[in-house]
Amino acid sequence: MTIDLESLIFDVxxxxxxILQDWRDGTVLMVAxxxxxxxxxxxxxxxxxxxxxxxxxxxxxxxxxxxxQRVRELFVDCDRDTLLLKVEPMGPACHTGEPSCFFSxxxxxxxxxxxxPLPRAHGGVIDRLxxxxxxxxEHPNAESYVSSLMQGGQDRMLKKITEEAGxxxxxxxNQDRREIIAETTDLLFHVLIVxxxxxxxxxxxxxxxxxxxGISGHRKDGHNKxxxxx
Numbered sequence: 001m002t003i004d005l006e007s008l009i010f011d012v013x014x015x016x017x018x019i020l021q022d023w024r025d026g027t028v029l030m031v032a033x034x035x036x037x038x039x040x041x042x043x044x045x046x047x048x049x050x051x052x053x054x055x056x057x058x059x060x061x062x063x064x065x066x067x068x069q070r071v072r073e074l075f076v077d078c079d080r081d082t083l084l085l086k087v088e089p090m091g092p093a094c095h096t097g098e099p100s101c102f103f104s105x106x107x108x109x110x111x112x113x114x115x116x117p118l119p120r121a122h123g124g125v126i127d128r129l130x131x132x133x134x135x136x137x138e139h140p141n142a143e144s145y146v147s148s149l150m151q152g153g154q155d156r157m158l159k160k161i162t163e164e165a166g167x168x169x170x171x172x173x174n175q176d177r178r179e180i181i182a183e184t185t186d187l188l189f190h191v192l193i194v195x196x197x198x199x200x201x202x203x204x205x206x207x208x209x210x211x212x213x214g215i216s217g218h219r220k221d222g223h224n225k226x227x228x229x230x
Contacts, residue, residue: 009081010036015051016083020093022100023072023086024206026123029093030101032061034083046071048085067091088210126192126202133196146193157197160190 010016014036020029032050034042038058041049048061048069062068068090075084094101122128136146149157164187171179195202 003076003080005039007080008039008076008083009079011081013053015053016081018048018050018083018085020048020069020085020087022089022123024088024123024210025127025203027100027127028102028123029069029087029089029099039083042071042085043074048087061093062090065091065095067093069093126188129189130192130196130202133193134199137196146196149193150197154197157190157194161187161194164190 008016015033016035016039017031018034019031021027022029032048033053034049035051035058038049038051041058041060045060048071050059050061051057052059060068069085069087070090071085071087073086075086076082077084089099092099094103096103122131133146136144137150140147140151142148149160164183168180168183168187171183192202195205
């Protein structure tokens with residue numbers, strides 16, 4: 001569904017809140033405000049522009065730091081009084097240098113320690129699961145399956161990849177939807193373990209996928225003679 005921007009509802013100050021979300025992994029990056037000029041400038045340039053309530057002026061995110069937020073899609077909520085911008089971050093969204101402004105845990109209360117680091121506001125379960133895997137690598141636990149698999153060495157981890165891939169193939173051959181989901185989940189879990197072993201975070205995969213399939217706005221399915229995606 002596409003809506004007419006003229007139907008947007010701005011507040012009495014002529015502003016509308018805008019939430020920025022990483023289009024690759026769903027991480028909520030920041031919240032700011034737009035007036036109509038900022039919205040028009042965002043659409044015109046493809047870079048997020050906002051209205052500063054403290055300085056009372058238009059500003060482009062990243063104009064000073066170089067950390068622009070390239071807008072991929074713009075959504076409007078059901079009441080038409082809030083915007084959601086799916087963006088490709090060109091650097092940290094937060095002025096502190098953090099990728100997201102939402103890095104401070106408020107609830108539930110938790111104590112930060114080396115064994116149990118505070119969770120970060122990543123986009124989804126894959127990122128959180130990867131953090132658990134890395135924690136098991138850095139702080140082995142005799143009762144942890146991940147720890148025991150890693151301590152078994154690279155060959156043992158790679159053997160599990162082969163086994164899980166084979167089971168996923170069988171699920172597909174059997175035309176069994178439930179089996180495909182279950183076995184693909186097992187495969188993905190063990191792939192994350194291998195990534196954790198090599199210290200490769202999922203964000204690097206998101207970026208690789210984005211560079212291959214997302215920059216031009218449509219999927220690219222082939223390779224040219226030089227081996228790059230055409």
